[in-house]
Amino acid sequence: MQETIAMSKREGARLVRGCSVVLAAVALVFSATPTHATSASTSVGLPGGNKIDINAWHCTLYTNACDWKASTRMSGKRPKMARWIQNRAELEAHGVRVSVSISKNPEATLTMVRKSLGVVRWKNTNASISDTFGQMRPSRGTMYVSTRSCGSAHVAGAIRVSEKCAYAGAS
Structure with missing residues (x-):
């Protein structure tokens, strides 16, 4: 009888440890900053x-x-400082009747175009990078979120880069 009780306690402890490992894995997958x-x-x-x-x-x-995160940066053999380099990020929640709240880095500006779409913009002068970052907090009805990053620059003299974009999200 004592052997059965001791065996049950060991099995119970093993079950608790196993559940703890599973819960920790689930929390990692659904954290705010996933891998x-x-x-x-x-x-x-x-x-x-x-x-x-x-x-x-x-x-x-x-x-x-x-x-x-969204960035526009100069790279290459000998990247120079641009007169200005700009990044414009469109952050959107997709679904039926959705909304999103957005945080951003302090030097950037945020304009909410509609409840589900915000635009974060930062124009950096005498630099080789303009990067923006933060968090999106979409409402419950959101199916997915997207980030569209658009960059432009005035490098030197007549060298200007008109706005080009990269889109991360479902198509």
Whole structure:
């Protein structure tokens, strides 16, 4: 009888440890900053071997909030400082009657175009990068979120890059 009770206690402890591991794994998958992400990028070549890279990124799995990032940066053999470099990120919740609240870095501006779409913009002067980041908090009816990152720049003299975009989200 004592052997049966001791065996049951060991099995119970093992079951509790197993449940704890499963719950920790589920919490990791559904955290606000998951390891799964959707991203996109595009590049524009410049004279002299440099280029402008436009990047969009956001999480794919979330419960309440989803981290996002968007950037426009100069890269290449010898990237120079641009007179100005700008990133404009469109952050949207998709579904029926959805809304989204958006946080962003302090130097950027946020304009809510409608309840489900916000635009974050930052124009950086005398720099080689303009990056924005924050969190989206979509409403319950949201099917998916998307990030569209658009970049432009005035590098030097007549070298200007008109706005080019990268879209991360369902098509």
